[in-house]
Structure formats: structure tokens, C-alpha cells
Amino acid sequence: MKDEISKFLPLSPAILHMLLALAAEDLHGYAIMQEVARQSEGKYKLGPGTLYDNLQKLLHRKFVEELGRRAEDEDPRRRYYRLTSLGRGVLAAETDRLSEVVREARLRLLAKPRRA
């Protein structure tokens, strides 16, 4: 299973943010865009083209599944998406990987330069 997940890593920033956005709750595309903007404090903005291109990939890889439309939504055209267990596993793996990267980065940045 781990090998299966690891082949998707590393994730692109867009996919990482989208999976993160969906990790908390089911969202529609526009809400994903807004959530990504919020997470990155406005520094990373997804356009619809990029968003749905990546959603296309995520759906194809089964990281995400579609829930369909919701009658109570203000715009009935919106479809909701949910993170699958595979997607959640991939996100967790990516998070671990990034943690390792961060840890390694901190170690290197804090260590004194050695002379040869």
C-alpha cells in the first residue's frame, strides 16, 4: 500500500492544497479555490482551469470522488467533492514527506558550516 501511495509523491503544490482543502470537509470547486486562497493567505490562487484540470487528475486517480449536486446549494450547478481514503493516505504520506523535508531543512540551516 505504501509503495502504491509513494508512487504519487511528491505532489504538486496545487494538488497538495486541494487535498488539504478537502481534508476537512466536502467542498465544491469554488469553495476549494477559496479554501486554498485562505490556507496560503492569498499567496497561492488557483484559477478554475487549473483547479478542474487537477480535479480531473484527482478523480482519475481516485484521490477524490464526486458527490454530485446538492439541491440546497445556492447554485445548483455546483458539484461537491470528497477526499477518498486513498486521497487521504496520499495526503498523509505527502505531509510526512514534507515534514522530513522541513526537519532536514531546519537541521541544515541551523548547523554550523564545517570546514574541509
Added chain:
Amino acid sequence: MLRSLYCCLLRLHPSAFRQRFADEMLSILDHTAGKTASIGLLVDGLVSLARQWTLRPEFWHNPWPDQHPAPDGVPSFRTLAPFRPRAGAVIHGLVLSTGIFCMTCFAIRYGWIHVLHVRIPEVQFDVPQSIQMKSGTVASAGPERPTVPAPSDNQSPVARLAAPQSAFNVPTQTPLAPFETQDHVAQNPVAHSSEAGCPQSRVSPCAQPAVEVAGQPKRKLVPESARLGDLQSNSLLLPDSFRFSQPRTEQAKPLNPGTMIRTEGRDVNLSAAERQQVIHGAVANLTKYYIDPDVAQRMAQALWAHEKSGDDAATDGEAFADLITTQMRDVSHDRYLMMVYSTGTTPANPPAPTPDDVARYRKEMEGNNCTFEKVKILPHNIGYLKFNEFPDASICRTTAAAAMASMNHADAIIFDLRDNPGGYANMVALIASYLFDHPTHLNDFYNRSENTTEQSWTLPPVPGNRLAKKPAFVLTSSSTFSAAEGFSYDLKMLKRATLVGETTSGRGHMGMGHRIDDHFTIRIPGIRVINPISKTNWEGTGVEPDVRVKAADALKTAEKLAERTLQKK
């Protein structure tokens, strides 16, 4: 604009992507405020377009997996997008669709003519001269008489048009035929007999079966001489319509027996008892049907007096009929009152007009554009409409509506009735409907024998019509007759149109033929048109124009009047 561009961009995406995400992308655009942001989305759409076509070929034809019911129970739907029907199924569908389309068209057409048609009083004014022309006999109308397309043999639009307000009592007898005056007949007896022979030019003019009445030659073999027989037998064909007839001359003169009616046939020697029987029948019918009971009574007395004195000892049927006609007219001065003799046998129960009769009438009307001769826009945007009859609205409604529609943007409208000898009251009401924005009472038809009055109203306002408030002019001549006079008179009384031209013929009564016996039929005006405003009609006097000019100058005068009226506005 931006949204349209964005839609175009989305349409250009690969179909799989478009079907899956286009709605949502458009939804995002709709929720994006600000022009700058929208332009940003456009750029994003362009990039996406390029990306999808260049970098994502694996998704071009990748049908999305069917949407299964989501885990949270939200239903999803299957689509038939990938489905491709068999060629046979497509052909079947095509045939079925074509069939349904044709049936729908037929239903609409049928409904337009027969179902949606608003029934209005069935009053038929006849057009005798057209018969004359059609029959190949010499037309005796005035020199300016138009070549009114003659009804072919026996067009009988039998469609009965009842008044919307009440069912119009169907007369039990036939409409009156045109009455000839002596001078005309004397000049052209053949034409006369022809005309007299086909009184119901529109309604039941000389129906074919009648032509073949026993003892009578078929018309096509003896077209002129057979007319009288046609008249008498066919005069009873149409129980459903009233009509006026067009006189050939204006002045009624005493009849000259022997010239009034010429029919070929046997010489009949009438016995005194037979003559008495005919007079008895004439008196009975006059007393019952003639529009003026007092005059009817005086005519009856005169007829009996002549009979008693032996003045009417004619033994020839035709001469006797002429004599009776003269005697009646001497008292009544009614040139539309007439005794008609036929060598043929007049059926006691005339056959109803056949679908063929109606079909012939329809064909004829289709062939002559329902007599709408000129429909055009004159300088200064003045609409000009010349029609030479008031044809049956049940047949010509579409043509009339098209003609009126073509006038819709005119600033004024001129109706040229100088050559119009009348026709159907339902067409009068139909055309008048375009001049009013509300249903308007045109006139009443008083049936003396039944003591009933039927009202004629315009139809409800025509959707989209813009003529209701436009200045209107009606051109009249001394030949304008019957229903055409009614149209003129109604509009004049309602102050809706200015009449320009000459005083009209003066036919405000309608009547029918009443069978007396196998050979004698009496025609009696029995229905009076009563205008609700004037409480009278134009019988005998004609309709006076507002602006009196010669008929030939009427159009120019009306154009100037219209132009002046428009300039004042």
C-alpha cells in the same frame, strides 16, 4: 460579453472535460465580481484550453465513470450521451417525426378554418355579375364594372356562420337572386336570364345537380338557356345564407312581359285555376315574408284585383310570371321583388350544397386571391386595398388577414369598394375588426317572417393590429352594392371612415326565393339591415358619401384627404 466569451472558450474544450466541468467553471465566473477578475478567468480559460488540448490527450475520449450513488445518499443520474441509436431506429424516428409534423400542420390548418373560426352572422350578399361573366354571357354591368372573378358553377360555401351573440335563425328558403330591371333585360335578355338563373352566385349558384333537373338540358350544353332552371332549382339549395343581389341598372321600370325572362322550354298553357293557384301562393308568401306587411297586404289586394278583372289572363308561364312581377312592383316599387318561372321542375326539398360546391368555391377564391385585387402602399405611407367582393370569411380569412397585415404599418388606409358588389357579412365584420380596438356593433338583421333580429359585431381586437386608430377612407361608386354598402354605411355611422365617391346602389334588404310550385318561385326581400345608430339602412337611397366626387376621381381625392389628415397630425 465576457460571459459569452467564456462560454465560447468552455465550448472549445474537449468534450469530456466540457461535459464534466463547464457548468461549474461558468458558475465560478458568475460568482466572480469585478471586471478584472473576470478577465483573469478568461485568461485562465485560455490557458486551460491550451492545456487540455495539448497536455491531456488521455482525457479527451475518456468517458467519465458513471456516477454512482454517492456514499451520502445523494442520487446521481445516468445520461445517454455515449448512446448511439441504430440506423434503422433513426429512420423510424425520422418517419414518425415527419408524420407527426404533417398531422400537426393539418390540425392547425383545419383548426384555423373550422374550429377557431369565430362564427358571425351568416349574411350573404350575392354578386350576380360575376355569375354572368363566368357563364360566358354578356356582362351587363356598367362600363367601369370590374372583372369580378366569377364564381364557377355553383360555388356554395355552405359554411354557416352564425352570429356570436345568438344563433342566426336559418331561413327556410333561399336567398334572393338579383333582380333585373326591364331596360337591361330588354337590351340583353340572354344575360338577364343567365343572371336570374344564378341568383346565389356565391352561395348556391346553379349547382350542377340542378342543371340536370328533369326536362332541362345540362348547362354545359346549353349554358345560357339553362340558367333559369338552375336558378329555380338552385335557389332553394342554400338554406343558410342571406344575400343581396346586384341590380344591373339603377332604375326599376315596369316590366315588359315577354322580355323579362327568357327560358327555353315548352309552351305552357296555364289554366285559370293554375294561375289562381300561383297567385294564391304569391299572396301567401308575400304576406308571410315581405319585409313590409302593409305593402305586402296592398300587393295581395292588387294581385287579387287583377286576377278578378282578368288582367292576368296570360297563358304562357313566362309571360304570367312577368305580369305578376309587374303587378307587385307597381304597388311596392321594390325592384328586388320578382316572380320567376322555370320550365324545369323545382324540387320541393332542395338538396343541401355538397362538399364539391364548397370545394369549387374555395378553389375559385384561391385562384383569384379572394378578389383582393390591389394591396399596396401609396406615397405618404397610405395603405390602399381594393377588393371586389366580400368573400366568405370561412374560406378567405387567411387572405384577408394577410392583406390587412400588409397594411399594418400604413399611416392611413383606403378601402376601394367602387367595384365591390357585396358578399358575405362575416367578411364585412372581419375586415371592420381591424379598424376598432374593441368589439363594435355594426348592424342588425331583422327577419320579418320570424320576427327575429340578429346582431353583427366586429371580432375581438386583432393581436398586433395597428390600424385601429388610423384614418380610414372608403371609395364608393354607384356600383357599390349590398355588403359593400353595408361596410361603407357602418363605418360612416360609426364615424370611423370618410366615404369618398358616389352614392351607392341602395340595397339594404335581403331576401330569399320561395317555391310556389314546380315551376314558379317568388323572390321576396324579407330581411332588413338595421344600423344601430341610424336605426335605418340605405335601402333605395344608397349610402351618401362624405365627399362627393366622381367614382373615377375618388382615389385621387381620398389620397389628398389622407395626406392632409396626416399632415395635420
